[in-house]
Amino acid sequence: MPVIKVEGLSKVFGKNVKQALKLLEEGKTKEEILKQTGSTVGVNRASFEVEAGEIFVIMGLSGSGKSTLVRLLNRLIDPTEGHVIVDGEDLATMNKKDLLRVRRTKMSMVFQKFGLFPFRSILENTEYGLEVQGIAKEERSKKARASLEMVGLGNYVDQYPSQLSGGMQQRVGLARALANDPEVLLMDEAFSALDPLIRKEMQDELLDLQDTMKKTIIFITHDLDEALRIGDKIALMKDGSIVQVGSPEEILMNPANDYVEKFVEDVDRSKVLTAYNIMKRPETVNIDKHGPRVALERMQKEGISTIYVTDSKRNLRGYVTADDAVVALRSDVTNLTAILKTDAPSVPKDTLMNAIFDISHNSPVPITVVEDGKLLGIIVRGAVISALAGQGEVNLTHA
Amino acid sequence: MLNFMENIEEIPLAEWVSKATGIVSDSFAFLFDPIKNEFGDGLESFADMLAAVPPVIVILLVAVLAFFLSGKRFGLAAFSIVGLLLVWNQGLWEELMLSFSLVLVASLLSVIIGVPIGILMSKSKIAENIITPVLDFMQTMPAFVYLIPAVAFFSIGMVPGIFASLIFATPPTVRLTNLGIRQVSEELVEAAEAFGSTGAQKLFKVELPMAKTTIMAGINQTVMLALSMVVIASMIGAPGLGREVLSALQRADVGTGFVAGLGIVILAIIIDRFTQSFSLKKGTNI
Known part of the structure; x- marks a missing residue:
């Protein structure tokens, strides 16, 4: 039906x-x-x-x-x-x-540019659909809060749309659409x-x-x-x-x-796809805040053997390996600087895939995609191969 | 051939307008007279009431309001105190209050009439096409011209002054209300509709709040125009600072004229900053 x-x-x-x-x-x-x-x-x-x-x-x-x-x-x-x-x-x-x-x-609708009312708080935005139905304040507030909770914005009820990032604003858009079930x-x-x-x-x-x-x-x-x-x-x-x-x-x-x-x-993907298309979000640690213990924990959680290190401004500083982190931890080193390696290959985001292929073949660690010194993403070897084979997750929009 | 105009009789346009005004004034006397009398009396007692409040209290009240409206800064408050004290010192306090009540009432009426007309214009293309040229006419016709029918309808005094101000000062509120509502982004209007808003809900919950800053800019303009009518309206007997300026002009008394003019400037600056602060303060989240 x-x-x-x-x-x-x-x-x-x-x-x-x-x-x-x-x-x-x-x-x-x-x-x-x-x-x-x-x-x-x-x-x-x-x-x-x-x-x-x-x-x-x-x-x-x-x-x-x-x-x-x-x-x-x-x-x-x-x-x-x-x-x-x-x-x-x-x-x-x-x-x-x-x-x-x-x-x-x-029926509810979610809009491309979010369609949030700038003069209403996040909660008031989410309540809108219930408010026009004339539902009592307490009940609509309860439903709207539950809806915001569902999209992970339970703590933002009193903020205004302009204070939120694009992704968060669209979550509000989604929560608003879900609020009247x-x-x-x-x-x-x-x-x-x-x-x-x-x-x-x-x-x-x-x-x-x-x-x-x-x-x-x-x-x-x-x-x-x-x-x-x-x-x-x-x-x-x-x-x-x-x-x-x-x-x-x-x-x-x-x-x-x-x-x-x-x-x-299936166009010849290696001539079309760029580093930006196949990179993924990197797991990183912050050199200003984290030490070997945090680095090791994250690597264990993600099941990876190297992790990239940035500073608070997301500038790429290098990477550390799991082995080095273990050694550092045993000898009570609390700073990542001592074990930082800086020889990871890096490419600009518009590098074509056929160029990336060679680099990734010769590198033991994932390639970094860097713009203005900032780490945009990383490319693991598997991603290059599966993208060339026309499989895997490829982001086809233009950077 | 070239002076063919000589053979064409002059169209008695002026005569027609005079006649029409006479007819309107006669046949609507049942409406105009009570306005003139009741409304005029009300106005006078309002102005008297304002003038009866001790100046010190008014000045303090204005200063405190200025302090909070300008975001707890002292500039406007200090200016208000000094400016109003100066007017008081010059013996123009009563005139100031009269002028203020004229501006206040004329502006309030302009807003009460102008905002709904602006909303109507924003909702209907036909209404917009009809009203726009009327507004153009109202704004370009020299303000003095409005004094003549005003006297015909309401004789002399404060009421015709307010009538003339109303015609002269309403257009900006109408225009900017229309503009503000039309400028609300398509997506927000769609969002309001998609969630099942009625027309009134869309207007009051989305369009008017979104247009508020623009509408307040229009109201600010309206208030300023109403203030500029203070001097002109004094020609038909509206009391206040304008009358001082006019009588100084007739006696070629530069000093008195300047002082009364300065009073108007002080009033203008305070009113302008007050109305502006309303629009800016509420707009911070946008």
Whole structure:
């Protein structure tokens, strides 16, 4: 039983809407219709179903109509034609009162640039959806706090959005959307404004949350990697039309047409991917604060034999090995300076993979990716090989 | 050929306007008269009440308010004390209070009328298209012109002064309310709607708070314009510092004119800083 059923949903912007719809029926392209009628086709007869508890990713490049499509689902934009059936009710034709009820209780939205109200505290932001329903202050505060707790921001209730980092702001956005316990979560490029490392973190967290929440999530993205990572099902959009719907494997293995194929085809990755794409977040210790004991503990926890050392400003200072740390600990050395090694290879973030391959082959320790003396990330040998083989986690967005 | 205008009769525009004003003044007398009488009496007793408070108390009150509104700094408070003491010393205290009550009432009415009109403009393209040229007209027509119908409707005194100030000073509040609401980012409006806000909830919980700084800038402008009408309105008998300036002008008395003018400047600076501090203080989180 699908939670959301979309049937023949279209949106035409402009004047000659009827004529444009007729031309769409005749199978004219978006450009032909624009030329003939002056109207822009935002979404072209989209149909799909989303099952309960599924993460349904709508993916396409900018201008493909994916943001319009998601706004048709909760009628931030009124559809020109078609039906959006949620739990048996058609949103496209329902009256204002019912629409308010659906928006308040069944669907929430998370926005690309977070959409937080700057003059409201984190708690007040999270309470917003409950507040407009007229829920008593105590109850909504309780629910909002629980929701913030869930995304790990329980201690930030009295802060204001401008005091939080991008990643934290989007957690608030997520908490706000979860506070009124909706069935459906609409996420419009929710992680696109975050930098790659934070984005990956948020993706993981969303998946963790989803394990316990079991919401129905519609997730919009332009990032194939993100789509493959979090999607149970992926719909690919082009020029307002959905060109293929399927599981990540289906999309990768049996691309429906050239457009889809182009998206997923295995280009010579070593000439495309850079150090920035394949680096991962390094485990580090701070030379100003930590000694051999902390270094050793972290290495044990992470199961690694070397750990990178930075100072308080995240400037790279070198690395220490587990063996040296053990020796230092036995001889009561409390400072990392004595055992610091500085011969780790380092590359700028835009170094191409084929160059990295040679370096990583000859280096016993992970390669560091450094910019202005600061440690951005590290590249372990395995990552280079799996990226070259077209597997593994590769961050395809541009640095 | 070139002097074809000679054959065309002059359109009696001035006559029409005079007639129309006469008709309005006659047929709405039932409305204007009570305003003139009741409202005028109310105004006078308000001004009298202000003037009856001992100046020392007023000065202290203003200084304390200035101290807290300016973020616990002494600058504005010190200026207020010195400035107001000077006005008192010059024997212009009563005039200052009269002018202040004129500005206060005119500004309050401007805001009460202007903000809702601004909201209407921001919500309706048609309303915006109609109201914008009216505002342009109101602002570009020389302020003196408003004095004439004001006298026709309300005879002379404080009430016509306030009427003229109202027409002259309301536009900035209307414009900046409209602008402030239209400038609220699309995403925040969408967020408000996506969580099921009604139109009123969207307006009061998101749009007006977001537009507050801009609206306060408009109100500040309105207050300043109302103040600038103090002198002009004295030509139709509005009492206060303006009347002192006017009579000094008629007697070519530079000294008296300067002193009364200085009183207006002091009042202007204090009011300006007060209204500005309201908008800045509440905006710190944005």
